[in-house]
Amino acid sequence: MYKVHCMNRISQAGVNQLFGTFSPAQSLEDAEAVMVRSANMHEETLPDGLLAIARAGAGVNNIPLDRCTEKGIVVFNTPGANANGVKEMVIAGMLLASRDIIGSNEWVREHAEEPDIAAAAEKAKAQFGGGEIAGKTLGVIGLGAIGAMVANAGRSLGMHVLGYDPYLSVKYAWSLDRHVHAVQNVGEIFSQADFITIHVPANDKTRHMIGRDQIAQMKRGVVVLNYARDILVDENAMTDALAAGHVARYVTDFANPTTAHMKGAIVTSHLGASTVEAEDNCAAMAISELREYLLAGNITNSVNFGNVDLGPIETDERIVVLHRNVPNMIGSFSQILTDAHMNIENMANKRRGEVATTLLETSGLWNDSVIDRIAALEGVFRARMIPGH
Amino acid sequence: MYKVHCINNIAKVGTDALGENFALTDDVANADAIMVRSANLHEMSFSPNLLAIARAGAGVNNIPLDRCAEQGIVVFNTPGANANGVKELVIAGMLLAARDICGGIDWVERHYDDPNVGTLAEKAKNRYAGTELAGKTLGVIGLGAIGAMVANAGRSLGMHVLGYDPYLSVKYAWSLDRHVRHVNDLKEIWANADYITVHVPATDATKGMISREAIAAMKDDVVVLNYARDALVDERAMAEALQEGHVARYMTDFANSNSTQMPRAIVTPHLGASTKEAEDNCAVMAANEIRDYLENGNIENSVNYGAVNLGPMSTSLRLAVFHKNVPGVIGAITAAVSGAGVNIENMTDKSRGDYAYSLLDLSGDLDDATIESLTSVNGIYRVRAIRK
Numbered sequence: 001m002y003k004v005h006c007m008n009r010i011s012q013a014g015v016n017q018l019f020g021t022f023s024p025a026q027s028l029e030d031a032e033a034v035m036v037r038s039a040n041m042h043e044e045t046l047p048d049g050l051l052a053i054a055r056a057g058a059g060v061n062n063i064p065l066d067r068c069t070e071k072g073i074v075v076f077n078t079p080g081a082n083a084n085g086v087k088e089m090v091i092a093g094m095l096l097a098s099r100d101i102i103g104s105n106e107w108v109r110e111h112a113e114e115p116d117i118a119a120a121a122e123k124a125k126a127q128f129g130g131g132e133i134a135g136k137t138l139g140v141i142g143l144g145a146i147g148a149m150v151a152n153a154g155r156s157l158g159m160h161v162l163g164y165d166p167y168l169s170v171k172y173a174w175s176l177d178r179h180v181h182a183v184q185n186v187g188e189i190f191s192q193a194d195f196i197t198i199h200v201p202a203n204d205k206t207r208h209m210i211g212r213d214q215i216a217q218m219k220r221g222v223v224v225l226n227y228a229r230d231i232l233v234d235e236n237a238m239t240d241a242l243a244a245g246h247v248a249r250y251v252t253d254f255a256n257p258t259t260a261h262m263k264g265a266i267v268t269s270h271l272g273a274s275t276v277e278a279e280d281n282c283a284a285m286a287i288s289e290l291r292e293y294l295l296a297g298n299i300t301n302s303v304n305f306g307n308v309d310l311g312p313i314e315t316d317e318r319i320v321v322l323h324r325n326v327p328n329m330i331g332s333f334s335q336i337l338t339d340a341h342m343n344i345e346n347m348a349n350k351r352r353g354e355v356a357t358t359l360l361e362t363s364g365l366w367n368d369s370v371i372d373r374i375a376a377l378e379g380v381f382r383a384r385m386i387p388g389h
Numbered sequence: 390m391y392k393v394h395c396i397n398n399i400a401k402v403g404t405d406a407l408g409e410n411f412a413l414t415d416d417v418a419n420a421d422a423i424m425v426r427s428a429n430l431h432e433m434s435f436s437p438n439l440l441a442i443a444r445a446g447a448g449v450n451n452i453p454l455d456r457c458a459e460q461g462i463v464v465f466n467t468p469g470a471n472a473n474g475v476k477e478l479v480i481a482g483m484l485l486a487a488r489d490i491c492g493g494i495d496w497v498e499r500h501y502d503d504p505n506v507g508t509l510a511e512k513a514k515n516r517y518a519g520t521e522l523a524g525k526t527l528g529v530i531g532l533g534a535i536g537a538m539v540a541n542a543g544r545s546l547g548m549h550v551l552g553y554d555p556y557l558s559v560k561y562a563w564s565l566d567r568h569v570r571h572v573n574d575l576k577e578i579w580a581n582a583d584y585i586t587v588h589v590p591a592t593d594a595t596k597g598m599i600s601r602e603a604i605a606a607m608k609d610d611v612v613v614l615n616y617a618r619d620a621l622v623d624e625r626a627m628a629e630a631l632q633e634g635h636v637a638r639y640m641t642d643f644a645n646s647n648s649t650q651m652p653r654a655i656v657t658p659h660l661g662a663s664t665k666e667a668e669d670n671c672a673v674m675a676a677n678e679i680r681d682y683l684e685n686g687n688i689e690n691s692v693n694y695g696a697v698n699l700g701p702m703s704t705s706l707r708l709a710v711f712h713k714n715v716p717g718v719i720g721a722i723t724a725a726v727s728g729a730g731v732n733i734e735n736m737t738d739k740s741r742g743d744y745a746y747s748l749l750d751l752s753g754d755l756d757d758a759t760i761e762s763l764t765s766v767n768g769i770y771r772v773r774a775i776r777k
Contacts, residue, residue, distance in 0.1 A: 038511070084523050084547070091546075092484035099660055101481055102494060108656045112649035121644040121658030122427070129663035134473050156545030157480075158473070255510040260501035268493040269510035274518035275488065 002051075002294045005031035007039040010056065011276075014283030021291055033290050035283075038062055046071055051384070052293050054286035057273065058082065059229075060303050069304045069355055072322040072382025076289040076301050080145030081281035082273035086199075086227050087149040089253065089272050091157070094138075094195055096266055097223040097249040099130035134158030139193030141165070141186060141209075142228070147199035148172040151180045154195075162189050190217035195225065202229035212237040215247065223249045227272045230254035238262065297359050297386050306350030306357045313388040315345050319360040319371070320386065324379035325351045330358060332377055340367045355381075391683045394420035396428045399445060403672020407680055422679045424672075427451055435460060440773070441682050443675035446662065447471065449692050458693040458744045461711035461771025465678040465690050469534030470670035471662035475588075475616050476538040478661050480546070482640035483527075483584055485655055486612040488519035523547030528582030530554070530575065530598075531617070536588035537561040540569045543584075551578050579606035584614065591618035601626035610637040616661045619643035627651065686748050686775050688739075694746045695739030704734050704750040707775040708760075713768040714745040721766045722747055729759045744770075 003025035004018060018035065025031035028044060034053045040062045041053070053063060054076040068075050096102055107124055111117050138154040140147045143165035154161040155177040163176065164186045183189060189196060196218065200206050210224065211234040218224075224247055226233050233250075235258040241247040242264040250265040253272045259265055273282070285301075292298040297320035298309040305322055323329050330349060337344060342364035349358045366385075374383040392414040393407060403424070404413060414420050422441040423430075429451045430442070442452060443465040457464050485491055496513055500506045527543040529536045532554035543550045544566040552569045554561075572578060578585060585607065589595045599613065599622040607613075613636055615622050622639075624647035630636040631653050639654040648656050662671070674690075681687045686709040687698045699707070708726070712718045719738060726733055732752040739746055755774065764772045 085521055088484055088487070088521055088523070088546070089490075092481060092488075092490055095477055095481035095484070096490070099478070099481075099664065101478070101485070101657060101660065102491060104657045104660055105491060105655055108644045108649060108658055111644075115646065117649060118643065118645045125658045125660055125663055128658065128660055130665070132474055132477055132664045132666045134477070135666070153546065157477075157542065254507070255497045255500075256507040257504055260497055260503075260506050266494060267497040268490060269496050269514045269517060271488055271490065271493050271514055271517055274514055275521045276519070277521045277524070 002032045003030060004033045004035060004290065006035045007041065008035075008037035008056075010035060010037070010283045011279055013280050014056075014287060017284060017287050021287075021295075033294060035286055035290070036062070037282075046073060051382075052076065052290055054078075054290050056081075056279070056282035056286040065304050069322075070381060074293055074299060074302050074322070075304045076286065076293070076299075077303050078282045078285040078289070079301060081285045082275075082278035083145040083149050085275040085278035086146045086272040087153055088275075089268070090146075090150050090197055090225055090227055091153055093197075093225050093227070093251040093266065094133050094223065097195075097225075097251050098133055100128040102266065104128035133195070136160070136194040137162065137192055139164070139189030139196045140180075141189060141196070141198045142200035143168050143172050143176065144199060145172070146227075147197075148175050150197055150199065152177045155179055159195075162193060164189055186214075187217060190214055191219070193222065194219065195223045197225040198228050198232050200228060200232065202231050207231050208234040210234065210238070212240075215241045218247065220246055221248045223247070223251065226250070226252040226254065230256060230259070235259060235262075238265075295386065297384070299357055302352075304352070305355060306352035308348040308350045308357045308359050310346055310348050310359050310361060313361070313386065315361045315363055316388045317362060317366055318386045318388065319358075319362065319374070320382075320384045321358040321360070321374055322381045322383075323356055323358065323377075324381075325354055325356040326379050329356070329377070329379060333358065333360060333374055336370055336373045337362060340370050341365070342367070342370065391421045392419055393422045393424060393679065395424045396430070397424075397426035397445075399424045399426070399675075400669045400672035402669045403445065403676045406673045406676035410684060411680070421683060424675055424679070425451070426671075435462060441465065441679055443467075443679050445470075445668070445671035445675040454693045458711075459770055461773070463682055463688055463691050463746075464693045465675060465682070465688075466692050467671040467674040467678070468690060470674045471664075471667035472534040472538050474664040474667035475535045475661040476542055477664075478642065478657070479535075479539050479586055479614055479616055480542055482614045482616070482655070483522055483586075483612065486584070486614075486638040486640055487522055489517040491655065493517035522584075525549070525583040526551065526581050528553070528578035528585045529569075530578065530585070530587045531589035532557050532561050532565065533588060534561070535616075536586075537564050539586055539588065541566045544568055548584075551582060553578055575603070576606060579603055580608070582611065583608065584612045586614040587617050587621050589617060589621065591620045596620050597623045599623060599627070604630045604636065607636070609635055612636070612638045612640065614640040616640075616642045619645060619648070624648060624651075627654075684775075686773065688746060691741075693741070694744055695741040697737050697739045697746055697748050699735055699737060699748050699750060702750075702775065702777050704752060705777050706751045706754050708747075708749040708751060708755070709771075709773040709775065710747040710749070710763065711770040711772075712745050712747070712766075713770070714740040714743055715768050718745070718766065718768045719747060721769075722749070722763065725759055725763050725766075726751060726755070729755050731755060 001023045004022040005025040052074045137160040139162045140151045141164050143163050151161050161180045163180045253268050259267050342362045346361040371385050391411045394417045418436045441463045526549040528551045529540045530553050532552050540550045550569045551572050628651045642657050642661050644656050644658050735750040
């Protein structure tokens with residue numbers, strides 16, 4: 001039984017699932033797999049026996065990815081597990097930006113002791129009135145798990161929806177309401193949308209993708225929603241646009257000294273994935289990723305190695321090799337197996353940037369020395385044999 | 390040229406919709422029709438010229454309906470024109486009840502000057518965490534214009550939806566998502582729903598329908614939403630249920646001395662229809678009602694007379710007769726018309742409670758004396774001749 005260490009508390013449902021398959025490790029040192037949420041692992045020593053780290057959540061800034069790759073540790077995350085939780089926040093954000101529900105509720109609390117508050121409310125309410133979202137145009141930038149759900153929700157609430165995603169996958173394309181209009185140029189979203197929401201990962205290319213120039217192209221009175229990552233938006237430019245009245249509302253889940261001071265911003269305290277369901281989904285997904293990898297060598301949703309899946313193990317053993325993506329690796333594996341009089345029945349290989357994953361299913365009399373020989377090859381991070389059932 | 394007087398500020402798209410046969414007037418005594426929003430008309434006396442009052446909105450508590458009926462003044466409202474506005478507030482209400490978004494915003498506002506607000510937020514956020522709507526059960530009581538939209542929105546957000554409406558109309562039945570499950574007993578809603586929202590008018594029959602017994606029958610941690618009328622909920626029982634923690638949240642659009650004192654109630658100051666779109670829709674709908682009534686005698690969405698529609702004018706004279714809903718009146722009308730040697734081409738009559746309305750397309754004209762004699766028939770309030 002593989003030993004798993006939890007760096008953060010996980011839900012009881014998660015614990016029950018996890019320890020049906022695995023046993024608890026005494027410490028990180030002792031662990032073959034790790035479950036983590038937001039605990040910072042950058043300063044941790046990673047033991048040689050550690051095979052995998054599963055992050056219950058999307059962001060992996062808390063995990064030393066390069067170090068994991070060099071040691072042949074597969075790091076997983078759980079994209080999409082919190083998608084509905086974030087989607088519901090985005091809908092709430094649009095509605096709170098359209099009508100000043102928050103301000104009106106504050107007004108009621110301030111006037112709670114007024115004897116004829118009902119009559120006073122009828123007079124006061126005009127200042128909190130606003131618009132509806134039905135009939136407005138929503139621009140969704142990034143149509144992954146979250147963006148696709150947001151786009152569909154916009155449609156079902158009667159909005160016109162424009163979607164932009166140059167890397168749109170078949171899976172999410174298929175899930176999209178057919179009335180979501182795909183635009184080829186993100187500028188169409190800036191010039192047409194009344195509400196703009198971004199759902200892309202934060203990287204060097206997407207940093208400040210909502211910058212001064214992009215905001216300048218937007219319609220006056222636009223509402224911008226950011227439930228993805230704060231660095232996607234140039235916050236100084238946003239502060240200026242709000243002050244000038246060009247952007248009506250900036251709705252963001254990222255509290256920092258800049259957003260907290262913006263006039264006209266609605267700032268929540270990173271609540272996008274803060275639901276029981278999202279936590280349960282993340283834990284369940286992380287556990288199933290660990291189970292597949294540890295017991296069958298299959299990789300889905302890794303952030304440092306390519307995804308491979310040969311299904312359940314059908315032969316006596318399966319070999320998992322994590323290696324550099326350099327020429328002749330597969331040739332070397334196959335030579336070693338041939339030398340040991342073993343045949344390759346099934347194989348899958350997937351590269352990801354500089355590294356690659358290879359799964360091999362073999363037949364013939366097993367010889368332990370093949371794992372040692374493969375592991376000793378230059379460029380191989382780790383080789384592991386999983387017995388079939 | 391018909392003259393319309395606006396008592397409240399009516400959206401321009403509405404007055405524009407009246408069309409070329411209409412002009413606005415500042416002189417109410419001279420007006421054929423009044424457009425009104427919430428102004429109180431109970432103390433107002435109506436001139437004999439006045440034919441119609443259109444309320445841009447749903448509630449007509451501000452209008453003396455019976456007095457109008459007896460003067461042959463048709464009172465219209467605009468049901469459904471604000472339905473989407475209310476629906477969106479109900480969705481917001483459910484989302485604000487599911488996760489403490491208001492609390493999260495408050496927290497950020499209180500810590501806005503802290504240089505570590507981002508790191509602190511990560512620690513504080515658990516307090517504002519909650520649940521999702523998808524997968525939960527929503528009970529909708531009343532499936533009219535608003536309730537039907539709310540039920541469909543619940544479905545599209547991944548909820549299981551139970552709908553209750555003993556008076557469900559074909560129109561709204563048709564508009565409902567087929568996965569909304571129709572229940573015949575409110576007990577099924579009390580027993581199964583995680584969210585319960587009411588969309589029924591306030592009448593003697595519905596007053597206090599969310600009663601102590603009803604609340605006791607609900608699931609623990611239920612969320613109750615009231616964007617209809619405060620009188621529908623027994624507020625004292627609700628306050629106690631919130632205090633005990635049986636009801637997790639009471640979301641209401643009615644601020645009053647009870648609701649503002651309730652723990653874990655989120656109260657808004659009657660914002661349900663406070664959107665530009667709802668105001669525009671109400672004004673356009675009110676204008677269309679006035680126009681079709683003044684030009685053609687057709688009545689739709691009246692609250693004191695029945696709905697009657699003979700389409701556009703097809704003969705040179707259309708006769709509209711307002712009368713008491715008693716035997717013999719229709720006989721008197723037809724006798725007077727045939728006595729004048731004129732044939733009835735089309736006729737329709739609709740009663741509503743004590744009052745009834747007859748609309749007749751006639752093959753020829755009637756002289757003033759005949760119309761005058763009809764007006765004096767016992768039980769007839771008003772006779773209106775509409776000429777092409």
